[in-house]
Amino acid sequence: MLTPDRNPIQGRNVQLMISCLCDAFFDDAAKAAVEILQQAGCQVTVPSDQTCCGQAAYTAGDWETCRQVMRHTAKVFAGPDPVVVASGSCAAALFHEAPIAFEGESDLPVMQDLARRTWELTDFLRNALGVDQWAGSLAARAVIHHGCHTRGTATREAVRTLCAGIQGLEILDVPDADQCCGFGGVFSVSHPYISTEMGRKKVTDVLSVKPDIVISADMSCLMHQQGIAGRLGSEYPIRHIAQVLRDASMGGLE
Amino acid sequence: MNRQAVDAFASGLDSEVRQAIEAGTARVIENRSHTLAEDYSDLDGLRQLAGQVRQHALDHLDRYLPQAERRLRDNGVQVHYAPSADRALEIITGLVRASGTRVVTKSKSMASEELDLARRLADIGVEALETDLGEFVIQLDDDHPSHIVAPIIHKTRRNVADSFAKHGLGDFDDDPEVITRRARRFMRDKFLAAGVTITGANFISAESGRVAIVTNEGNARFGLAGADIHIALAGIEKVIARDRDLPLLLSLLVRSATGQRISSYVELVSGPRSASQPSGPREMHVVFLDSNRSRIVGGQTREILRCIRCGACMNTCPVYRQSSGHAYRGVYPGPVGTVLGPLLKGEDGFGELADLARASTLCGACGDVCPVNIPLPDLIARVRARSHREGTVSGDAGIPSMGGYSLIARHPGLWRLAMRFGRVLNWLPLRQLPLGVSRAWFTSRTLPRWRGGYFRRWLRSRKEGQDA
Ligand code: SF4
Numbered sequence: 225m226l227t228p229d230r231n232p233i234q235g236r237n238v239q240l241m242i243s244c245l246c247d248a249f250f251d252d253a254a255k256a257a258v259e260i261l262q263q264a265g266c267q268v269t270v271p272s273d274q275t276c277c278g279q280a281a282y283t284a285g286d287w288e289t290c291r292q293v294m295r296h297t298a299k300v301f302a303g304p305d306p307v308v309v310a311s312g313s314c315a316a317a318l319f320h321e322a323p324i325a326f327e328g329e330s331d332l333p334v335m336q337d338l339a340r341r342t343w344e345l346t347d348f349l350r351n352a353l354g355v356d357q358w359a360g361s362l363a364a365r366a367v368i369h370h371g372c373h374t375r376g377t378a379t380r381e382a383v384r385t386l387c388a389g390i391q392g393l394e395i396l397d398v399p400d401a402d403q404c405c406g407f408g409g410v411f412s413v414s415h416p417y418i419s420t421e422m423g424r425k426k427v428t429d430v431l432s433v434k435p436d437i438v439i440s441a442d443m444s445c446l447m448h449q450q451g452i453a454g455r456l457g458s459e460y461p462i463r464h465i466a467q468v469l470r471d472a473s474m475g476g477l478e
Numbered sequence: 479m480n481r482q483a484v485d486a487f488a489s490g491l492d493s494e495v496r497q498a499i500e501a502g503t504a505r506v507i508e509n510r511s512h513t514l515a516e517d518y519s520d521l522d523g524l525r526q527l528a529g530q531v532r533q534h535a536l537d538h539l540d541r542y543l544p545q546a547e548r549r550l551r552d553n554g555v556q557v558h559y560a561p562s563a564d565r566a567l568e569i570i571t572g573l574v575r576a577s578g579t580r581v582v583t584k585s586k587s588m589a590s591e592e593l594d595l596a597r598r599l600a601d602i603g604v605e606a607l608e609t610d611l612g613e614f615v616i617q618l619d620d621d622h623p624s625h626i627v628a629p630i631i632h633k634t635r636r637n638v639a640d641s642f643a644k645h646g647l648g649d650f651d652d653d654p655e656v657i658t659r660r661a662r663r664f665m666r667d668k669f670l671a672a673g674v675t676i677t678g679a680n681f682i683s684a685e686s687g688r689v690a691i692v693t694n695e696g697n698a699r700f701g702l703a704g705a706d707i708h709i710a711l712a713g714i715e716k717v718i719a720r721d722r723d724l725p726l727l728l729s730l731l732v733r734s735a736t737g738q739r740i741s742s743y744v745e746l747v748s749g750p751r752s753a754s755q756p757s758g759p760r761e762m763h764v765v766f767l768d769s770n771r772s773r774i775v776g777g778q779t780r781e782i783l784r785c786i787r788c789g790a791c792m793n794t795c796p797v798y799r800q801s802s803g804h805a806y807r808g809v810y811p812g813p814v815g816t817v818l819g820p821l822l823k824g825e826d827g828f829g830e831l832a833d834l835a836r837a838s839t840l841c842g843a844c845g846d847v848c849p850v851n852i853p854l855p856d857l858i859a860r861v862r863a864r865s866h867r868e869g870t871v872s873g874d875a876g877i878p879s880m881g882g883y884s885l886i887a888r889h890p891g892l893w894r895l896a897m898r899f900g901r902v903l904n905w906l907p908l909r910q911l912p913l914g915v916s917r918a919w920f921t922s923r924t925l926p927r928w929r930g931g932y933f934r935r936w937l938r939s940r941k942e943g944q945d946a
Contacts, residue, residue, distance in 0.1 A: 242933065247897055249926045251933035258937070270937055273890035281880045283840060285862030285873070289884040296888045324856055325863075327778075372841035404796055408839025413918035414876035415837060417489040418800045420922040422839075425796075451923030 227377050228319055231306070231340050233352045237267045239301050243311035244276040245443045246464070253443060253464030257310040257345055260469045264353055266308075273300045277309075278325075279317035283409040287325045294322050295331065298338045306341050308348045310466060312441040313373035315344040344374065346441055346465055350382035360472030361391035366463075367435040368395055369426075369449070371442030372404050379441055383465055387439065390472040396433040400425070407448035423452035427460065437463045479622055480804045483875065484837035488801035495632045499624075499802055502631040503793040509737025510790060510847070517733070528730050529851030532784035535684070535718045539775055542684040543766070546717045549687030550764055553749035558765045563593045566767050570595065570676070570709060573763060574604055577707050579673025583665075585691070585698040586610040587678025588626055588787055589711045589767050591809040592822070595676070606676070607668045609697035611661055618645050624803030624811065627735050627789035632802050665697075675701035675759070679712035680786070681727060682764070685720045689764065691745040692732065699743055708750070708759035714766045715775075715783040727786060730849035734788035770824040779857045782817045784850040791844035791854060797837050806834055813844035817857045820865070832865035832873030878915045897930030904928050 238261060242254040261268045278293035297318070301307045309315035319339040326332040349355045368387060370380050387393055406412070406422025413419075427449050430438055438460065440446050446462035453460035463471075480487055514521050535542055547557045560566035570593075574582060582599060584590065584606050596617060599606035608617040612629040616622065618641045623629030630638065639652035647660045677698050681690040689710050691698045702708055718727065732741045751758035774783055792798040792812025803811030808819045808831060816838055820831040835858050844854040865873025886892045904927050919925070 247933060248900055248928060248930045251929045251936065254933040255936055272894070272934065272937075275887040275890060275893040276883075278887070280883060282859065283862070284877050284880055285835075285859070285864075285866035286880045286884075287863045287866070289880040292884060293887040296890075300890075321859070324859070372839065372843075375842045375846060402843070404839050404841030404843065406796070406839060408841070410877055411836070411839045412923075413878065413915045415485040415488075415797075416918040416922065417485045418797055418837075419839075421488075421800050422796050423923070447926060448923065451919075451925060454924030455922055 227347075228336075228339050230343065230352075233306060234304075236265055237269065237305045238308045238348070239303075239305050240268050240270045241274055241277070241297075241301065241307055241309040241314065242270065243309065243314045243443070245447060246310055249447065250443050250464060253467055254310060256464060256466035256470040257308075260349070260466055260473070261308065261345075263470075263473060264349055264355060266353075269305070271300045275300075277314040277317040279314060279321065280409055282317060282321050282325055283411070290325050291329065294318070294325065294335065298331075298334050301338065301341075304341075306343055306348065306352065307338065308343050308345055310345050310464065311443065312344045312371045312377065312379045313444055315342055315347075316373040316377065318342040344377065344379045344382075344441060346382035346386055347378045350385060351378050356385060357389040358386045358469055358472060359389070360469070361393075361475055362468065362472040363392040364436040365394045365396055365434070366468075367398050367430050367433065367438045369405070369430070369438055369440040369442075369445055370402070371440055371445045374441060383439070383441055386465070386469060390468070393468075393472065396435055398433055399429045401429075405445050405449050407445050409444075412448060419448075420452065423448055424456070427453045427456065427458070431458060431460070437461050437468070439463050439465055439468050441465045480807055482805075483833055483872075484797070484801050484805045485876075487805040491800075491802055491805075494634065495802055496800070498634050499631055499799055502628060503799055506628075506736060506789075506793050510734055510793070513733045513737045513739060517739070524726070524730065525849055525851040528726055528849055529781075529784060531718070531723050531726060532786070532850045533781065535723075536715060536775055536780065536783050538719075539714065539717065542717045542719055543714055546682050546684040546687060549684065550682075550749075553687045555687065555749050555762045555764055558763060559768065560765055561768045563767065563769050566711065566765055566769070567593050567595070567598055569765055570711070571599065571602055573707065573709060574599060574674050575602065577673045580604060581668055581672045582606040582674045582676060583609050583669055583672040583697075583701040583705065584613075584676045585678065585693060585701055586613055586629075587676070587711055588809060589678055589713050590676065591623065592767070592769060593711075595711075605668075607665065607672070609665055609669070609695075609701060610693070611658065611695060614661055614665070615641060618642070622804065623809075625789060625792060626787050626810065632804070669700050669704040672701070672705050674707045674709060675705035676709045676711060677701065679710045679716050679764070680731065681718050681724060682712055682716050683719075683721045683724070684717050687748065688721060689745075689747040690724060690728070691747065692728070692741045692743070693745075694736070694738075694742045696743045698745055702745070702747070702758060705759055707761045707763070708747070709763045709765060710747070711765045711767060714768050714771050731786050731788050734790040734847065734849040770822050773824070774821050779817060779821060779860050781852045782814070782821065782857055784852050785814050785818070786850055788849055790847040790849065794843045794847050795838075796841070796843070797839065801837070805837070807831060813838065813854045813858065814852075817854070817861055820861060829865070829868070829870030829872055832861065832870040833875055835861035835865065836873065836877065876914070876918075894931070894934065897934070900928045900930040
């Protein structure tokens with residue numbers, strides 16, 4: 225429902241958007257995204273002028289800034305090649321939120337074109353490239369956290385399917401798995417009390433099943449959860465789905 | 479009524495209240511999803527259809543509203559338009575005064591909450607009894623509803639038994655059956671004494687002029703049986719095109735609201751009593767309340783008027799569950815209230831409640847359950863954008879300025895520099911910094927180590943995968 229009809233994939237060229245959080249904090253997740261796309265046979269370009277998708281400004285309500293940043297992003301990722309995003313949330317910003325923020329703007333068609341080329345990483349592997357089994361093994365008990373921006377998108381099924389193919393990877397059920405962890409971008413600082421309470425509930429629910437790793441297509445949620453767990457004095461090992469796929473291909477937990 | 483912003487209110491919320499809400503919403507969420515899953519194989523398809531049915535009526539309200547009025551008049555109903563809540567109050571108090579009655583029975587109506595109707599009738603010396611059990615308890619306690627379907631979701635059985643005892647309805651007893659029996663006994667005389675009964679309207683068909691009223695307690699029906707005059711108060715958005723739309727809308731409304739397949743009572747009122755009917759009101763009025771709705775109809779948040787008041791969005795909302803309905807400082811709490819609250823205030827009042835739209839992670843759980851497929855997260859974002867554009871004080875409180883971000887995010891050279899220099903964060907005592915934003919984050923969370931620049935260096939060191 226959220227996802228627009230995307231252009232069919234021609235060729236193997238992709239442009240990778242790593243997301244600002246991977247740029248700043250989670251370099252290994254970004255590396256893993258490059259490596260698994262290459263392993264899947266893609267010619268990967270990582271435009272060095274990429275910055276941020278603009279979602280922070282969208283959720284803050286500052287749509288003027290949001291449009292400026294999104295215009296920059298559209299320029300950096302111009303051309304016919306698909307844009308693969310290592311974050312479900314940033315992908316949704318480009319394919320769902322950008323067309324809303326650009327209503328009535330003369331360059332709306334540019335953003336609509338970008339929307340039809342934008343894929344979250346696992347959605348791309350699964351539904352553009354048709355990967356239905358990820359060969360590899362990884363001995364771990366894992367929780368999958370679905371970021372809220374992947375509601376109604378194909379990412380959730382893609383993450384589950386790709387994980388299901390990995391030998392030794394046991395996926396655990398968590399109570400209230402669908403509930404938001406309370407990050408919400410600016411919400412985390414404009415509503416710190418509620419955000420923290422929601423985060424504590426999520427972290428408690430996840431830790432109750434004693435996972436070795438918590439996997440997501442979104443590092444933003446995981447960063448928030450790990451931050452909450454950190455203040456509570458709990459270990460909270462987080463992995464981007466790209467890291468899991470790469471590590472599985474290499475045959476083990478690092 | 480509460481005046482605090484949502485986060486502050488939530489942080490001071492009594493833990494017993496929070497538990498009551500947690501338990502109450504969890505029960506309904508479970509019942510709702512159970513019934514819907516059992517009955518419908520393509521729920522999303524149905525929600526989309528219901529959304530289209532509602533949107534169609536709203537997009538052509540200029541046709542359907544006058545048509546509904548004609549049908550209502552044909553049925554012998556007197557129709558009034560109230561541009562504002564104040565005007566609606568004038569009309570209703572005028573009718574009640576003219577009737578000469580001292581007692582009015584009232585069934586549940588969110589529009590009447592917008593008017594604060596029961597209190598205003600009390601001001602003119604008329605006892606307006608809330609006959610929905612939950613609303614009755616609210617009235618005893620001089621409280622406000624905290625949920626649009628379950629007004630006393632914030633109270634426990636013990637709280638209710640306490641207020642019954644306090645108001646002379648018998649000694650403390652928190653057995654639900656005892657509570658219900660006592661309320662019934664108390665209300666019975668009032669039903670019989672009341673000259674006027676006031677209801678809401680869940681739907682009004684433009685095709686037939688039928689007014690649909692849904693209750694679980696039969697209180698609206700008893701009200702109609704006892705009174706001489708029936709006044710139905712309805713927002714103008716309650717009009718639907720055809721009678722045939724009712725089965726779909728009622729099916730989704732009741733399942734979404736309580737998990738029942740049909741409410742215990744559904745009234746389809748086609749006018750005052752006819753010559754052949756032995757009882758029922760001899761006079762019927764419909765008061766259409768606009769109160770800024772016609773401004774919303776053509777605007778960018780128009781889908782919010784599809785709302786059929788099922789309450790599912792608040793039941794499922796983690797922010798609502800942490801903060802309770804009273805945190806939303808108005809009649810409509812939860813996700814629907816974050817949009818409808820500020821919009822119903824009109825041009826001048828929008829800013830007073832614009833901050834409500836900040837009280838959401840935009841997680842989308844609400845949009846997923848809405849039976850009329852309102853894109854709630856998109857609408858919440860639109861309200862934020864408007865409040866930012868108009869510079870409303872409440873709407874921007876606590877929101878960090880995007881100035882620095884805007885500059886860096888548009889200049890890749892600056893961005894790359896910032897990525898590298900961000901590493902100083904690893905050495906700063908961030909938790910102690912006197913910045914609001916920083917404190918809001920670090921009080922309850924840590925931050926991972928800044929590793930900006932490492933990925934880009936790795937990329938450069940590889941032959942393939944380089945930027946062309
Ligand atoms: S917005 Fe949708 S879910 Fe919320 S009360 Fe209205 S109809 Fe129900």
